[in-house]
Amino acid sequence: MTFRQRHLALPVAAAIVAGCLAPLAVLVAFSFYEVEDFELVPAFSFRAWGELAFSSTDWFLIGKAVLSGVATTVFTAILGYPVALALTRLAASGKGLAVIVLLTPLYTGEIVRIYAWRIVLGGEGLVNTLLQGVGLIDEPLKFLLFSPFTIALVLTYNNLPFMVLAIWVSAEMVDRRLIEAARDLGARPIDAFFRVIFPLTTPGLAAGSLTVFALSAGEMLTPSLLGGTSGSTAMALVDNLFGTAFDWPLASALALALLATLFLVASAMAGLLLRLKGARAVVGRV
Amino acid sequence: MEKRTEPALSPLLLAMRGIVKTFGRSTAVDGIDLDVPERAFLTLLGPSGCGKTTVLRMIAGFETPDAGDMRLDNTPLADVPPERRPVNTVFQSYALFPHLTVNDNVAFSLKLRGGVVDIAARVRRALDAVHMADFGDRYPHQLSGGQQQRVAVARSIIAEPRLLLLDEPLSALDRKMRGHLQIELKALQRRLGIAFVYVTHDQEEAFALSDIVVVMNKGRIAQKADPQTIYSRPADSFVADFIGNSTLVEGRIRERHGDRATIATALGDVTAPAADGLAAGDAAMLVIRPELLSTRGEGVATFTGSVGNSVFQGERSMIEAEVAGVSLRFAAEAPLAAGTPVALWLDADRSFITRIAA
Structure with a gap:
């Protein structure tokens, strides 16, 4: 990139940094404030941080966010690879159609999808009715709705398109002749995948993982509305602290702690994936 | 299995009979018969689109013939996937794995087999054969085109295939480098005693290298003969x-x-x-x-x-x-x-x- 091209990126970069740092600075400031008679008072108090440090609930919820993000990332990656690789084999016209199909669920809006899932997974929902109809089960499956299973299923479903897109773009850049060369040299299709395709698509996997992790770890609506008793999240707690409980200092501290944790996990994930030989061959020369 | 009765000097290695391959509406290969004897250097020569690369890809197993019979060592190849054919390919673009060093590229087929103990020594020998022994730790992008080509050859001969396929392996190189590598390839082929099937559109290259030249035109074989005969008595x-x-x-x-x-x-x-x-x-x-x-x-x-x-x-x-x-x-x-x-x-x-x- 030339000197001048770099300068073109400056205004946007500045806006992104300012738009990110300013609210963060506000959060940091708030986390040291005090609340007196339902009023936020500027102060330099460690009350909120102290409360957070010893709250097992808060840390449990932060851990849950990490787990939820990592699990969703792993599930979407496992499901996304076959889909992404299948997409690379479509003709150009088929690819256009495939992208539309892939992204259509995203256009329906989260609330609509959540209520649709309730209809599909509920006690008298589509799945249970169908399974009872064919005689596979006698009683409706209870775990389908309002359970950790529901959260995992829906988060995976919601985030799959992002993972597929990221891996797909990476897979399109893998020279097909490399796969033929691998087969020619004795690799079964599964060997060719693990020795050639996977290493050379790790940049896409990294991009997809970061996106999916960020989206699913911070997800609040899906767990709240479909997770039942297991649906509590750190995000919902932050929402509650800012709103009903009017404890902005604690809300700020919790939000910052959550952000820092997710950032660390995401960096670790990206670092791990991009350290692989294949990624280094694609992204930066070894 | 029927006992073969070919002359002792040139037993038949590969036999193709009535091979047809169409892509959509176009016929790439239109019913060809082709015999490759053991130890032969056979070149498929023709303009682009004549079907020569398709023939090569069918031998390698990347394309399936629509009709016809193909046998290697008298064993039908129809249901044998590429990875189980005793055939290796030198690709036009070399197709070296960018994420692997030269050593790892060359060792690729041996590592897949498992149970090969002297991998390092065999990699060394294969790289020696193409004068690339000092480059084992490099990555493909750190090599020139000619060096990449040599590594691609080393990678394809290390598993000692019965037949080596070469798809315009020198076409990306400059004239001088091409001349060098032609001589080396020919010497290597004689030394290894492996049959080569070589695809090119360059008649000088075909004449310089081949025992047998097969000229192709519109998916058919126009002539199959030694270079002198092709040159002095063209079939059409x-x-x-x-x-x-x-x-x-x-x-x-x-x-x-x-x-x-x-x-x-x-x-x-x-x-x-x-x-x-x-x-x-x-x-x-x-x-x-x-x-x-x-x-x-x-x-x-x-x-x-x-x-x-x-x-x-x-x-x-x-x-x-x-x-x-x-x-x-x-x-x-x-x-x-x-x-x-x-x-x-x-x-x-x-x-x-x-x-x-x-």
Whole structure:
């Protein structure tokens, strides 16, 4: 990139940094404030941080966010690879159609999808009715709705398109002749995948993982509305602290702690994936 | 299994019979028969789109023939996937794995097999064979085109295939490097004793390397012979046109006597060796190679005309003489001025009358 091209990126970069740092600075400031008679008072108090440090609930919820993000990332990656690789084999016209199909669920809006899932997974929902109809089960499956299973299923479903897109773009850049060369040299299709395709698509996997992790770890609506008793999240707690409980200092501290944790996990994930030989061959020369 | 009865010197390695391959509406390979003997250096030669690469890809197992039978060591190949064929390929683009070092690229097939103990030593030997032993720790992008090509060859011979396929392996290299590697490939083939099937559109390369040249045209085999025969007795006008700088003059057979025939052309009657099967009355093509025309000779000149274009090519010049509406190409030591009158003597005994290609 030339000197001048770099300068073109400056205004946007500045806006992104300012738009990110300013609210963060506000959060940091708030986390040291005090609340007196339902009023936020500027102060330099460690009350909120102290409360957070010893709250097992808060840390449990932060851990849950990490787990939820990592699990969703792993599930979407496992499901996304076959889909992404299948997409690379479509003709150009088929690819256009495939992208539309892939992204259509995203256009329906989260609330609509959540209520649709309730209809599909509920006690008298589509799945249970169908399974009872064919005689596979006698009683409706209870775990389908309002359970950790529901959260995992829906988060995976919601985030799959992002993972597929990221891996797909990476897979399109893998020279097909490399796969033929691998087969020619004795690799079964599964060997060719693990020795050639996977290493050379790790940049896409990294991009997809970061996106999916960020989206699913911070997800609040899906767990709240479909997770039942297991649906509590750190995000919902932050929402509650800012709103009903009017404890902005604690809300700020919790939000910052959550952000820092997710950032660390995401960096670790990206670092791990991009350290692989294949990624280094694609992204930066070894 | 039937006992084979081929001559001991050249047992049959690969046999293709009636192979057809179509892509959508276009027929890439239109019913070819091809035999590759053990230890042969066989070249598929033809213009782009003639089907030569498709033939190679079917042998490798990347394409499945629509019809026909293909056997390697008398074993049908139809249901054998690429990874289980004792065949390896040197790809046109080399297709080296960018994320692996030269050593790991070359060791790829041995590592997949499992149970190979002397991998390091064999990698070393394979790299030695292509003079790349000092580059084992490099990555492909750190190598020049010629070096990448050598690594691709080392990678493809390390598993000791029965047959090595080479898809225009030198086409991306400059002329000098190409010349070097041609000599090395030929020497390597002799030393290893592996049969090579080589694809190229460069007739000089084909002649320099091959024991057998198979000229392909529109998915069919136009001629299969040793290089000398292809050059001096092209099976039809397509082969004659594709090989070298010959002038092709259309005419009609006036008389046939034994191996020779007299053809009536715009240049007059010429008597020369003729392709089998050409009979009086047939349309045919007189093939005059540049080196058969001379500006010096005895008695009456065969043709007289004037100089048209001259192209300086270094050690010689290629000159076109306009004779009775035909541009006759011949070689001379220096370019000649356009319009100069010129008398040409034809070595008719070494020219050839061939069929007109379908």
